[in-house]
Amino acid sequence: MSDYDFSSLNDKEFEDLSADLLTCYFGSRVERFKVGRDGGVDGRFFSSEGDEVIIQCKHWIKSGIAALIRSIEKTEADKVRKLNPKRYVFVTSLELSRDNKIKIKSLLSPYILSESDVFGSEDLNDILSNNIKVERKHYKLWISSTNVLQTILNSAIIGRSKHKLEEIIEESCRYVVTQSHTQAIEKLENIHSVIITGSPGVGKTSLADQLCQYYTAKGFEFCFIENSLNEAEDIYNDESKQVFYFDDFLGRNFLLALNSHQDSHVINFIKRIERDKKKRFVLTSRSNILNQGKRLSDLFDIKKVDRNEYELSISSLTDIDKAKILYNHIWFGDLNEEYIDQIYEEKRYLQIIKHKNFNPRLISFITDQHRLSNINSNQYWEYIDKTLSNPKDIWKNVFEIQVDDICKHIVIAVSLHGQSLSEKELTSLYGEILSSNLSLTSRKDYESVIKLLVGALLNRSVLDKEKISYDLFNPSIADFVISNYLTDFNYIDQLLLCLKTPQSIYNLNSLMTSGVIEQQYFCNILESQLLSLSKSHKANEIDSYKLRILASASSRLSPQDDVIEYIQCLVKSALISGPCSYGYDYFEFINWSLSLGYINSADSAFQKQLNSWVYEYEKDMDEFIPISNLVSTVELSPASLTAKLKEEYLEYLSDGITSDVIEEGILNDEYEKYTNDYPQLEDYISERFSELGISFEQADVDYVKDCCDIDDIIQSNINSAMYEDDGYDQYRDQGYSMESSTDAIDDLFER
Template structure:
């Protein structure tokens, strides 16, 4: 179904859209007036006989239903009575329940002739779907139209997924079965969602690709997710089996790379939706420590039973035979001379490798595959492989210290200053601002692309990022090891998100390892922070400047560096009502309030004001159950910082809103429970909320049982219509048999002859 983001419209845009829609709908001309005191009239149609049609447009998408109703009852109703039009129409971007419409109708009658003359968000969107030429007439609507953007995004996701499927061939060539495969497959069959966790390079991505390939072989369609959980919804198809693949879903290096506004909620909603869908599977990968960080920071993630969905890959999975299989597969498929391949059949060559305490599939793969590290001689290759296992950083250190020049290193550090890569055209702009030439950029890209960097098309643009996570890991260590490198990295910061990434990747809070090194460059950091605090973002410009995040970061940096200059940047932003009321997400806002509460150097009046504004912001939009959940999580997370009763009163108001919303949702479901547009999953959430709190709520328990039975009947009907794939086979048994390894490795000699 077509959807539109009305929040992207300005107040005047909304009036203009309403004018065009209602003119098309009613077949008459409406007047629109210049900005100013409207006396209750935004649009008007006067007939020759003196009858009048008045339209009032209320673009209150952040204020919410309660404030709109209060305003109409106390202010607008008097204005309408004074005008006394023949017919009055109210159009608003607020989502209206039946109860809300009834209250508005009572306040505005007899001028509003029926509740149908009150157009809420749903009715506005329905008219937009009906009158497509109005959408095309208004640029902001066209840019956010689902029919336009979803088609482009879906095409991009399909293309990306097809490219990923082709990569599976390489993974299958070198993969060696181990116990983690059977564990993960069991989780997917029983839970339908599996989070594969482990240390860097342990084989999480390879395992997830092999699992995905298994399901593709049984008829599943592959959908790769790379940006956020919403991508899955663009290609969701109830009718066909699908496997969704999300590599490094929490980021490659730090948690802050991935989880944007409400992404934790969207991710869990997607996981729940797939868990309830018999013909869907979901494979995600992450590093164990990042998953632990996420559960500490996000209450929703902490409450989720990740343990039952998680398969941890560790070194114990790599038995003697499994390690030998990995080495064998990589040597067999590598571009090595027959003589070098044959040499690996010698126990004196393969045993030190597969018995090494730091055995890691990625190190084996990179060492054998990267032509920059290969000399073609047996002794050199084996020595390289053992040395890289002993010191994994050596894989990239060899290239950086022996084969790259200063311009190449500058480019690597510039990419390091962004989390998640950067579009090539934006990189060129930034490169020029850092006094580089286009010619040097092109030359360095030609040297590094395919080795330490990779280029890929996303949403019609070429993005540059690190070839794999181990490159970023190495560069972090490389920069940390030298104060001069830290300074050179700071000098490349021209946008605030670079400063943010620098502080996230090189943490200093609490006197961390980088704190003292940063103190050496405090004046340089102060200069950079002042220069970039108000800078436009170079990535994702449409999201604007997240001043809440900027304020929080400056408070953290100022405190840890002992910098009054940077601290004041944060305090000044936190003291601005507009900054808080235009927050992008509740997570960063909660972090800002926590920092304000814990820092004794900051005037507590700033905290009190911020809490008041934050409460107003979070209660401004309670139009669905997930937003109410988010509001409750947020309010409870900041309750301990509130010196008064502001948060307590907000929680009471939220409880009242929940009751009203739940009652209306229940009545709607009971009345038209067969309608597929009624969100059954949300109805379950409503009921579970009251049951978990030991409260009957506004309903009888018999009614609860009736609705739950209807929902269960609906799910059962879907399950019975689904044809399950063929039985999955278990992974082959593992063995530590020395004889099996000897036989396997001996085939290298025979295959190379």
């Protein structure tokens, strides 16, 4: 049996549901009238005798039964007497006892013929249990059902996926199903992947969230990808229905994604998902970031990913869609009544809805009571008007009035970092700021600072007791920081020293590549950071932050004398410490130092290390490349290091060649084994070899090719093609409003 409390619906949605349920119950179509001042009529039907039966709905979930009874006594009873119907049916979302029904019938006598014409939540749930189609038609109702929510929460494959699902569920009530939602599902049904793009604040993440919630409700396992597609591939299961979600997949730090081959990785994963009918893949990216990625990588064009791309634009929202978004934020929000009155006064809601800068993020911002602590109700409309007119400054009031210096420094540092910070990293940042020369108007303890920031400027994610992370409350905060603080070189330089994360250098590199900052600015930051680090307590110790700076400097910095001396000291430390867990950046630094002459290739210590890197160090793909460049630069005959490195890489590539070919779709059209040469496989292996700085022969290509299990690839292709989808037609046919008239909006907001 259904067990809804109907709290996921607003009052107008509840009226629509009631009409559909009573149509089923009475076996006669219930007519609905436009929303607005109804005079006590939310619907009607005609009895077999031809008498008009009036229906009134009351969604008083927030007020309770006592308030409902008082309202009937004071207003509803008079309305019914004026209507003087032959029969009157009363519907409420509240639970009703037998005494409650008797009381309501007596107050509305003689128009309510029997207590069975008073419908409470239990009655509506009974009808729903026998009418599954009605339940499925009302998306927000169905998606919030106890059974569906349990299915959704149990679908998470890993801990952070469950945390993400809980966040999605919490925001579902404010969601408005629009044409974009329906079209995105159709695209997912046809080609299994969709990239949702658009400007900041347009609603990309909300749409993606609900698409994933929809599929998890349909029995798909849910995987939320936080950093890279390796997370998805680790739990990819050929036998299971799975939906993968990569929000902001190029991210604020899109260059890092491209440098780590995230672009090709994503495209290959899209191609793999397209062949697997049991999988769905939802991605989001801001339009400008995706366009920058396209300019820096041909793969988006070469592999024709545009046909997977669904551009989410604010222009696709009708005025009535915008009205519903605003209405839901008011209905399900925490705005005090006097603030709501300001929106209703002189139909100001129309100015909001029709404003050229309308977007869902701004609506969420201006209707958040938490952000209005310094704004009284008489100032509220002025605040709304200013926010809509200058959306880039929505965080200005928060930064300048609501938080102090230390909070501001932390948020700007998180923006510079470009992704979430762990609890340990944030605690370290807090301590560094306190001991720095940055201005501080107060010295709050760490817990007080976090309490002030979380929910206002930062989100706190608890994966388990040992894994807590913090990220920006909204990506637009980073946009505000970049526009307002990045020009202050000395401030940014000093804050980076407090932060000291490799990701912050990646992020600045991205901003430089996209033209937000000049190359000279970036080079000056790198040089200034090295100078400051050279004077620090642990100046000559190698760490990941120094190596990221040095790796970034290697391609664009001509070091000055005072920096040269420090780099030479770090080279010595690096050769002593070895690569440890530093990987690619470490070997890039060694390559740069060798090219600058800071390392003598004949030096016995270097030769010993190089020999160790080739013979003993366990390498991944990214490390094979710089190590091979080192070997090709310094080795003279006999080429023992080259031979050993070739042997290792052949083993590395051949071990994973079958899974690599499946993941990248190299032979995705093969369903039967033929005696052919598979030239595309040979080309792929040759391309992999060409990435290294040493040479390979045709015999090496043939060796890896022979290690590829064609039978496994064919079986994978067959398995991916076997699954057939069903059960979506009913949802796909669900209508959405294209209405945009001012009258319809006025009706919606009519109290």
